Amino acid sequence: MNRTKKLILISIFGAFASLIGLFENAIPIPFIAPGLKLGLSNVFVLVGLVMFGLKEGIAISLLKSILLMLLSGNVSSFMYSFSGALLSSLAMSLFLSLSNRYFSLIGVSIVGSSFHNIGQILMAFFTLKSKAIFSYLPILLVIGIFTGFFVGLCANFVLKKLDSNKIIINKREWIYF
Amino acid sequence: MKIGDIFIILSILILSGFISFFFLNKKRQLNDDIIAIVEINGEVKDEVPLTKGLDETKIYSSEFGENEVVFKDDGVYIKDADCKDKYCILMGKIDNPGENIVCLPNRLIVKLISTNPNLEGLDAIN
Numbered sequence: 001m002n003r004t005k006k007l008i009l010i011s012i013f014g015a016f017a018s019l020i021g022l023f024e025n026a027i028p029i030p031f032i033a034p035g036l037k038l039g040l041s042n043v044f045v046l047v048g049l050v051m052f053g054l055k056e057g058i059a060i061s062l063l064k065s066i067l068l069m070l071l072s073g074n075v076s077s078f079m080y081s082f083s084g085a086l087l088s089s090l091a092m093s094l095f096l097s098l099s100n101r102y103f104s105l106i107g108v109s110i111v112g113s114s115f116h117n118i119g120q121i122l123m124a125f126f127t128l129k130s131k132a133i134f135s136y137l138p139i140l141l142v143i144g145i146f147t148g149f150f151v152g153l154c155a156n157f158v159l160k161k162l163d164s165n166k167i168i169i170n171k172r173e174w175i176y177f
Numbered sequence: 178m179k180i181g182d183i184f185i186i187l188s189i190l191i192l193s194g195f196i197s198f199f200f201l202n203k204k205r206q207l208n209d210d211i212i213a214i215v216e217i218n219g220e221v222k223d224e225v226p227l228t229k230g231l232d233e234t235k236i237y238s239s240e241f242g243e244n245e246v247v248f249k250d251d252g253v254y255i256k257d258a259d260c261k262d263k264y265c266i267l268m269g270k271i272d273n274p275g276e277n278i279v280c281l282p283n284r285l286i287v288k289l290i291s292t293n294p295n296l297e298g299l300d301a302i303n
Contacts, residue, residue, distance in 0.1 A: 107182030129219025
């Protein structure tokens with residue numbers, strides 16, 4: 001894949017991720033823990049990780065966080081968004097480097113969503129300096145299993161479409177149905 | 178779904194079970210004395226015992242923002258805040274020891290603790 005094509009794909013994924021994130025911000029879910037989101041923008045981070053690698057995945061999540069901060073005007077959310085996205089990208093690329101005999105994209109995505117929550121809670125712990133914030137972690141982790149499952153399915157579907165349109169060249173083995 | 182995915186799901190469930198064990202939410206006992214603690218940026222700003230007939234509204238302002246907290250004998254909630262997301266208002270009323278309300282932009286946290294010596298496990302959150 002030549003550099004220009006790669007650059008364009010990364011930019012498109014970043015733009016898609018921030019657009020979906022913006023739509024998600026507009027849908028309030030006052031359910032158990034306020035501020036809960038499906039995290040559909042992580043679909044594109046995961047797709048970027050599978051297609052290119054760790055550096056490009058982090059580039060997409062950084063692009064997404066910066067664009068979302070500018071579009072929604074919520075500056076304080078940038079720290080939480082990016083700390084979660086960075087940790088989840090690292091964890092997902094670690095699992096993607098393992099064999100795909102035992103893990104599917106769903107499992108990788110569940111790991112990613114868990115580490116996204118852990119990163120955000122750690123960031124909140126460092127700003128609030130109160131251990132009480134960790135009491136939100138169990139419920140976030142359990143809900144993260146469901147959202148991660150859905151994100152994994154979506155990423156698989158997107159990768160399958162990209163593969164059938166001959167856009168993906170390497171790392172084909174992670175697509176499984 | 179492959180075998181590793183199920184393993185991941187199970188280990189996350191076990192992990193969250195372990196964490197929630199440390200932050201166990203006990204139901205409020207009749208003779209419990211509950212204290213609401215307000216912290217801003219990690220410092221304890223106020224302690225309000227939830228005694229019978231209490232109905233008080235206090236405004237906490239700091240360099241990060243302003244929150245209007247209502248203390249009643251059956252619970253605590255945030256009525257108004259100048260932050261952008263208003264999640265602290267959406268969190269509603271808390272009434273059991275171990276629960277808390279967090280306002281991340283204003284770095285404010287309101288938590289309930291029990292002074293009942295029988296509930297020693299709850300000291301873990303202090």
